[in-house]
Structure formats: C-alpha cells, structure tokens
Amino acid sequence: MKWLDHLEEVLISVLLAAATIVIFVAVVHRYASGLPLGAFQDFLLSIHLSWAQELCIILFVWMAKFGAAYGVRQGIHVGVDVVVNSLSPDNRRITTIIALCAGAFFTALVAVLASIWSGTTAWLTPC
Structure with missing residues (x-):
C-alpha cells in the first residue's frame, strides 16, 4: 500500500x-x-x-x-484511547465497533442535514 x-x-x-x-x-x-x-x-x-x-x-x-x-x-x-486500552480485548473490540458505528452515523447525519439545509433533497424523496 x-x-x-x-x-x-x-x-x-x-x-x-x-x-x-x-x-x-x-x-x-x-x-x-x-x-x-x-x-x-x-x-x-x-x-x-x-x-x-x-x-x-x-x-x-x-x-x-x-x-x-x-x-x-x-x-x-x-x-485519546487511554480508557479503551485499559479494557479487555473483547470489550476493546466492542467499544471500537460502537465508536466506528457512531462516527459513521454522525457522518451520515451531517450529510443528510446539509443536503436538507442546502435544498438538494431530491435524492431523499422516494421514486
């Protein structure tokens, strides 16, 4: 890579x-x-x-x-991963997955709200 x-x-x-x-x-x-x-x-x-x-x-x-x-x-x-590194490997994996999902949700939420605010919501309406 x-x-x-x-x-x-x-x-x-x-x-x-x-x-x-x-x-x-x-x-x-x-x-x-x-x-x-x-x-x-x-x-x-x-x-x-x-x-x-x-x-x-x-x-x-x-x-x-x-x-x-x-x-x-x-x-x-x-x-900032001091708390996450102090967890057991299983809990660390679960916490990481939750954090990644929260980040993806936040990014999607910002994209949807930005498109609504800018008036380009044609892709949100059903066909």
Whole structure:
C-alpha cells in the first residue's frame, strides 16, 4: 500500500496548494480592484470571486479528512484511547465497533442535514 501513502501525500499537498493559490488570488483581486487603475479597474470589478472563500473551506475540509486518515495510518494522529486500552480485548473490540458505528452515523447525519439545509433533497424523496 505504499502507492496509497504517496497518493494521499500528493492529494493533501495539491489541496493545500490549491487553497493557498485561491486565497492569494482573491486577496490580490480585492486590493487591486480598489486601486484607481482606469480600464483595468473596471475589468477587475467585473470578475466575481465571491466563491473563493467557500472553495477554500471545501478544500481545507477535504485536506483535513485525508490528512487525518493519513495520520492514523502512519500512527502520528493524536488519539485519546487511554480508557479503551485499559479494557479487555473483547470489550476493546466492542467499544471500537460502537465508536466506528457512531462516527459513521454522525457522518451520515451531517450529510443528510446539509443536503436538507442546502435544498438538494431530491435524492431523499422516494421514486
């Protein structure tokens, strides 16, 4: 699975670089469009970069998700497992399964509520 580690590293780097470039361009655009530059100022004002912050947030969220998965796989992710490690192996397995199910439920709940909030609930209605 060495290729998967490298794929995650590249993906995390690309997401971080893309977010940095998007925010840099948006900030330069914001300040340059306020300068008295004649026709170039009119051109800058016609470019709408209101989506840049939202795209940066989305890129950062995906970077954090892939980064956490990579960190767990490498053993460098911070984990709070003192209580779980003090349990017997059978109870540790049951606790881990419950925690994974709770995490999957939480992720599904956030996805459903986000789609309801954004108005894209067509996939929730029965055919």
